[in-house]
Amino acid sequence: FLQIGGDVWNRCGHGWLNVDSAFDAGDGVPGPNMPVDDKSGRMIMRHWVHNSSRLPLEDASVLMVYSEHMLEHMLPWKGGINILREAYRVLAPGGLLRIVTPDLAKYTCDHAEGGARGFLRAHGARFAPMQRLNRSGTPSLASVINNIFHNYAHKWIYDFDELVLAASRAGISPSQVCRSDRSGLGLGRWARSAIHRATHPRNRKMTCWIDQAVREDESMYVVLRKPDAAVRSRPVTLKPDAAAPSRPVTLTR
Numbered sequence: 001f002l003q004i005g006g007d008v009w010n011r012c013g014h015g016w017l018n019v020d021s022a023f024d025a026g027d028g029v030p031g032p033n034m035p036v037d038d039k040s041g042r043m044i045m046r047h048w049v050h051n052s053s054r055l056p057l058e059d060a061s062v063l064m065v066y067s068e069h070m071l072e073h074m075l076p077w078k079g080g081i082n083i084l085r086e087a088y089r090v091l092a093p094g095g096l097l098r099i100v101t102p103d104l105a106k107y108t109c110d111h112a113e114g115g116a117r118g119f120l121r122a123h124g125a126r127f128a129p130m131q132r133l134n135r136s137g138t139p140s141l142a143s144v145i146n147n148i149f150h151n152y153a154h155k156w157i158y159d160f161d162e163l164v165l166a167a168s169r170a171g172i173s174p175s176q177v178c179r180s181d182r183s184g185l186g187l188g189r190w191a192r193s194a195i196h197r198a199t200h201p202r203n204r205k206m207t208c209w210i211d212q213a214v215r216e217d218e219s220m221y222v223v224l225r226k227p228d229a230a231v232r233s234r235p236v237t238l239k240p241d242a243a244a245p246s247r248p249v250t251l252t253r
Helices: 080-090 102-114 119-126 141-150 159-168 187-197 213-218 229-233
Strands: 002-004 019-020 043-045 060-067 091-102 178-179 219-225 237-240 249-251
Touching: 002 080, 002 141, 060 080, 060 187, 080 141, 080 159, 102 119, 102 141, 102 213, 119 141, 119 213, 159 178, 159 219, 213 219
Parallel strands: 002 019, 002 060, 019 043, 060 091
Antiparallel strands: 091 219, 178 219, 237 249
8 A cells, every 4th residue: 555645753553655746765765766665664755746747656556645735745746646646557457546635615615605604714713814914813814815826835625526637637537536534435445444444453553544534624535546357356466565565455446
């Protein structure tokens, strides 16, 4: 399994490779595109995304790619489309790409209704805008929207149709892009189990913070499935290598 853009503090354990541009020598990473054990049993790798970057993984070598609140940090034409293309390339037949990203529709629909849905006011109370015109009291609806666009190093906020368009520019059929939710709609039992094991490991020190509850109200959940009818009738095995568990892991759908 592959997590892209989880930040340096959020590392999934057994069976996962955690990829982020922020890993450095202080994390034990000797250089870019070099998977290493962080000495806690978790695999990490530094990787920079740009228009022509390529994940140092073979085609069809990963069962699931997970990315939470990462895609909005890149302009589509400056890495965003390419990371979708690369994530899809490394997926095994029948594999899943799960994307969680701020949902533009949740922001704009509430604003168009004058805040009647309550989302913008509630979100602004939980995550106060970093800049705003009214320095005291309740943040304005506009300041909450501007905060999600201009702060946190965000570059591009998607709604579902925009994400489908980006996926199509990455060579992914729109028919393979489906809405999901935090509970894992459309993931399948094996993928939900993999996420549960990452977030609820026996060793609590190995907990990985993915599908975070704190982000649910503002997020859009999407699943992209790489088709292959044959994969449903056979197990998929990950062989041990530099970026895989120390023993084969077999998942049966």
